[in-house]
Amino acid sequence: MEFKNAISDTFTSCIQRQQSSKPSVIVVGGGISGIAAARMLNDVDFEVVLLESRHRIGGRIHTDYSFGCPVDMGASWLHGVCNENPLAPMIRRLGLTLYRTSGDNSVLYDHDLESYKLFDKEGNQVPQQIVIEVGETFKKILKMTEKVRDENQYDLSVLQAISVVLERHPDLSQEGLAYEVLQWYICRMEAWFGADLDMISLKSWDEEHVLTGGHGLMVEGYYPVIKALAKDIDIRLNHRVTRISNGPNEVVVTVEGGRNFIADAAIITVPLGVLKADLIEFEPKLPEWKVSAISDLGVGNENKIALRFENVFWPNVELLGTVAPTSYACGYFLNLHKATGHPVLVYMAAGRFAYDLEKLSDKDAADFAMLQLKKMFPEATKPVQHLVSRWGTDLDTLGCYSYDAVGMPTDIYERLRAPLGNLFFGGEAVSMENQGSVHGAYSSGIMAAENCRRLLMERSGFLEKFKIMSFSDDPEFPLQISRM
16 A cells, blocks of 8 residues: 555645644654653644553553552562662652662662562571572672673573583582572572573673662552653543554554544654564565564563452561572562552562463462462461453563563664654663663653654754753752662
C-alpha cells in the first residue's frame, strides 16, 4: 500500500493540521519514555498526541492500589539516589519518599543484604556468615571472568565464563549449603538482567553506568511520577497502533479499527518485545540494519506475585530468600512492610522461571508462592489478596528489561535509536548506559524528543534553545530517604 493510500481517510486530520502552524508529533507508547517525550514537546508548544494501547498510562510502571496501598507490579526502584539522576528533581518536587536498600557499591543488586534472612529447602535459616563468605567468593569469581573475556576472541555467556573460572580455581568451588547459596547469588544476578546467565553476554554485562547513591524503593509507588509527567498531555488510551507510514514530510499512524492520525513526525517508544513480534507494520519496511538491531538485542522477563496478609508473621527484614541446588529453584520475597508499613510480601521471579510462572493461573501462582513461604514459616497464614504480573505474555510488553545477548554487535544501540526520516525511537532498550532503569527509559524519551524537535525546527528554518528539564532542580526540596 502506497503512502498516499494510507492517508486517504485522514481528511479531517489534514484540515486540523493545516489550521495550526505548530509542528505536530505523534508519540506511540505511554510508558515513561513516551510520556517524557510528549511532556518535553508539549512544553515547547508542539502539537502532541500520545497513543497508548492500554486502558492506562505507565507501561511497565504499574502501581496497583487494590490492596488499599500502593504496590508496584513493575518498576519499583530508583537506581541511583542522587542529584545526577534525571528523575531526582521531579521526585523532590512531588515530595515522594525513597527507602534506600543499598549503597554506592551495589552494581548488580538492589540490596546490600544488610537486612535479610535466607532459608534452605527444609526451612532452616542459613547462617549469615556463610552468606557473607559465599558473596565475597562470588565477587572474586565475577572478577576473574574478566581474564576469560580478554583471552577469548569470541563472546561467551557469563555462565560459561564462571564455569571456566571454577575449573581453573577449584578452591573457589562451593559444596553443600554453600553451593546452594552461590546459586542464590546467581539467581539475584539473573533478576538484575531479567535473564538467565547462559543468555547474557560476557563481553558487555558489566558496562552499565550505575549512578551513585544506591537504590531507592519508591515508597508511594511510581504512579505519582507518571501522573505528574502526563498532566495536560493529549493522551488517547485504548489506541493500539497497527501501522506506521512514513512519508517525506509527514507520518500517518493507524490504530486498531482503522482510524489514522497524521503529523510531521512520530516518536516510537513501544517495548522491545513488541517490536520483535512485528505487531506494528511499517511502510516502508524497516531497513535491515534496524531490523537486525531489534532482533539481536535480548529481552528478558521478571514477574511479581504480591500477597497481602491480615497480620505480619515474618521477621522485620527486607529480603526473605530460599536457596536451592539451582538458581532456577532459588527465590526471594521483598518485604514491603519493612519499607512501607503495609503487610505485603512480593515474590519475585526472573528469566525462564518468570515465563514458567505465567503458565499458572493467578491462584496457582499465589499458592506456589505460599508453598515457598511456608517452608520458611510453617505458621504462615493465608493471604487475603494476591496480585500476579504477566509481563512476558502481555501483548503490550512481551517481556521486560533488555539485555546484552551473547555475540551481540557493538553498534546495536546506535542502530536502535537512530532516526528513520520522520521516525524517532525511544524506550528503555535504546539506553545503552542505563539499561533496565526508569531513568534510562525517561532519558531516552527526552533524547528522542530533542532530536525530533531539532529536525522539525531546522526544516522550518528556526532552531531555538530551551531548557529540557521542566521541573526545577531546587535544592530546597531534598530527596526524602528512609533506611532500616
